[in-house]
Amino acid sequence: MKRGQTDLSLMLAVRKPSGMTSHDVVSACRRIFGEKRIGHAGTLDPMAEGVLIVLVGPATRLNAYFEGHDKSYIARIAFGACTDTDDAEGSIIRELPVPPDACDADRAKELLKGFLGPQMQMPPIYSAIKRSGVKAYEAARAGKLIDLEARPICVHAAELLAITEMEGQVSWDVVFDVSKGTYIRALARDIGRAAGTEAHLAALERLNIGTVTLKDCVTLDALAAVKECAAIDPVRALGMRFAFARGDATRALENGNRLRASQVVLHEYSHPSPMGECACTSGVMESCAPPEDGERIIMLAENALKAVYAFDAAASAYVPDCVFSKAVIRGVV
Numbered sequence: 487m488k489r490g491q492t493d494l495s496l497m498l499a500v501r502k503p504s505g506m507t508s509h510d511v512v513s514a515c516r517r518i519f520g521e522k523r524i525g526h527a528g529t530l531d532p533m534a535e536g537v538l539i540v541l542v543g544p545a546t547r548l549n550a551y552f553e554g555h556d557k558s559y560i561a562r563i564a565f566g567a568c569t570d571t572d573d574a575e576g577s578i579i580r581e582l583p584v585p586p587d588a589c590d591a592d593r594a595k596e597l598l599k600g601f602l603g604p605q606m607q608m609p610p611i612y613s614a615i616k617r618s619g620v621k622a623y624e625a626a627r628a629g630k631l632i633d634l635e636a637r638p639i640c641v642h643a644a645e646l647l648a649i650t651e652m653e654g655q656v657s658w659d660v661v662f663d664v665s666k667g668t669y670i671r672a673l674a675r676d677i678g679r680a681a682g683t684e685a686h687l688a689a690l691e692r693l694n695i696g697t698v699t700l701k702d703c704v705t706l707d708a709l710a711a712v713k714e715c716a717a718i719d720p721v722r723a724l725g726m727r728f729a730f731a732r733g734d735a736t737r738a739l740e741n742g743n744r745l746r747a748s749q750v751v752l753h754e755y756s757h758p759s760p761m762g763e764c765a766c767t768s769g770v771m772e773s774c775a776p777p778e779d780g781e782r783i784i785m786l787a788e789n790a791l792k793a794v795y796a797f798d799a800a801a802s803a804y805v806p807d808c809v810f811s812k813a814v815i816r817g818v819v
Contacts, residue, residue, distance in 0.1 A: 501538075534690040558692070573690075604640045640668075675687075696724075739793055755769045
């Protein structure tokens with residue numbers, strides 16, 4: 487085994503604190519586990535806190551399968567000023583008076599309705615989007631601007647929790663459910679302009695990535711104490727249908743070979759269940775719906791995630807998409 491590698495392959499949900507970058511969390515996890523192969527899914531800005539999925543060992547290859555997952559946040563939007571980063575960490579570049587109706591809850595709810603549904607969003611100038619290999623925030627720090635393009639996003643829900651007015655400062659607390667690629671900072675900026683003023687993101691907490699929620703998370707201090715006992719179930723987290731390898735399918739799976747459709751019986755969870763429980767078979771039922779062309783499924787061997795396969799309708803077979811030499815564990819019983 488190479489230096490800096492362990493025999494671990496697992497998924498964690500870490501409660502990222504404000505003030506740390508997502509990479510800082512990864513570095514802390516590397517020290518805790520003595521494992522170099524650690525990554526994360528769904529970057530959080532340093533100011534933000536909340537759910538951060540961390541992948542350890544070969545499980546890092548699951549990162550790509552989280553890209554399409556929806557996310558939820560509690561955001562505090564501060565009105566009256568915009569910043570160069572669209573959040574409180576940036577420098578104020580413009581200030582405008584806040585209209586009196588910004589304190590009216592009915593007006594606020596009506597304005598938020600206008601941001602629901604599919605739309606095009608202009609990303610913040612300070613973002614990790616690359617152009618010609620250069621990240622936008624790196625160019626911005628160097629005093630250069632990258633020509634960014636608006637991107638399609640979807641805001642599924644925007645619920646006003648509270649309006650706060652203190653010493654002339656107005657802010658809204660809003661719960662957002664959004665699609666992949668959505669910048670909450672950009673939503674705060676655009677909501678301010680729609681309200682007839684400027685605004686920026688003052689605070690942010692991520693509540694979930696897909697089915698992984700805050701209740702599934704551990705702090706870094708707790709993780710240092712329990713280590714791999716904090717593992718969560720990647721099957722529930724990924725939300726794919728799954729199958730148990732048996733007989734000839736087990737040997738084919740070990741070799742990364744395709745599987746005939748007749749060798750695979752699809753299963754799914756009959757109802758949501760807390761991620762903290764043992765993920766073995768609670769609520770599991772055989773799936774009635776046939777596989778869709780291109781659908782990815784999880785293959786389990788000895789109750790561990792051994793591979794992700796994709797269904798090829800023309801061949802009536804499942805083909806390997808990602809096979810693990812070291813299976814990803816499903817949490818501790």
